[in-house]
Amino acid sequence: MRIKTQVTWLKMKEKPPQTEHKMFEFGCQLKIVKLTQPTVEDYRFLYNTIGGPWTWIERRLLTDQKLLKTITHPNVDIYTLSSGDEIAGFSEIKRSKKLHQAEIKYFGLMPSFIGKGLGRYFLMKIIDLAWAGRTKRVTVNTCDLDHPRAIDLYTSCGFEITKTSIELLPDPTEVGLPIPRKTV
Numbered sequence: 001m002r003i004k005t006q007v008t009w010l011k012m013k014e015k016p017p018q019t020e021h022k023m024f025e026f027g028c029q030l031k032i033v034k035l036t037q038p039t040v041e042d043y044r045f046l047y048n049t050i051g052g053p054w055t056w057i058e059r060r061l062l063t064d065q066k067l068l069k070t071i072t073h074p075n076v077d078i079y080t081l082s083s084g085d086e087i088a089g090f091s092e093i094k095r096s097k098k099l100h101q102a103e104i105k106y107f108g109l110m111p112s113f114i115g116k117g118l119g120r121y122f123l124m125k126i127i128d129l130a131w132a133g134r135t136k137r138v139t140v141n142t143c144d145l146d147h148p149r150a151i152d153l154y155t156s157c158g159f160e161i162t163k164t165s166i167e168l169l170p171d172p173t174e175v176g177l178p179i180p181r182k183t184v
Contacts, residue, residue: 002168003055003168003179007165009161010141016127031081032079043078044067047059047060057175060176061175076092076105077092088110089118091126099136099137102131104140123153
């Protein structure tokens with residue numbers, strides 16, 4: 001069995017103006033850290049915990065060896081957002097130096113941090129990081145299985161929708177995920 005999903009592709013052609021990213025009162029200091037030597041175990045924890053509710057499946061299908069090669073590639077940057085001692089979110093940026101492009105491959109919050117106003121703050125910080133160097137375009141995609149406000153968040157932060165397509169995902173039950181309630 002395969003699962004149908006509508007994918008929305010978005011891009012940003014110029015760096016947004018520098019703005020102060022609104023900080024919220026969380027009771028703890030927020031910190032974004034680049035993982036310099038990500039481990040498969042740590043990555044799988046972030047990916048599975050954050051992506052599980054949204055049927056993130058691609059990286060679950062990779063062997064540990066293939067995943068390690070992917071996440072330690074020199075063109076891949078992985079960041080975590082922490083609130084105090086707790087990890088609140090994670091994002092992965094893949095760069096194409098030849099195309100001067102950065103793709104936000106993954107972006108999300110831990111389930112316990114969703115709905116607390118961190119999404120916009122974290123995304124704007126990730127956008128700033130994606131524009132580092134000689135980047136001329138930043139892209140991201142999302143699908144109808146992701147958080148229902150994902151597209152609104154991306155467009156409100158400066159991304160423009162470029163296209164939509166219907167894609168088929170592998171059967172999520174093969175990697176321990178339920179069949180999503182929302183399918184095209």
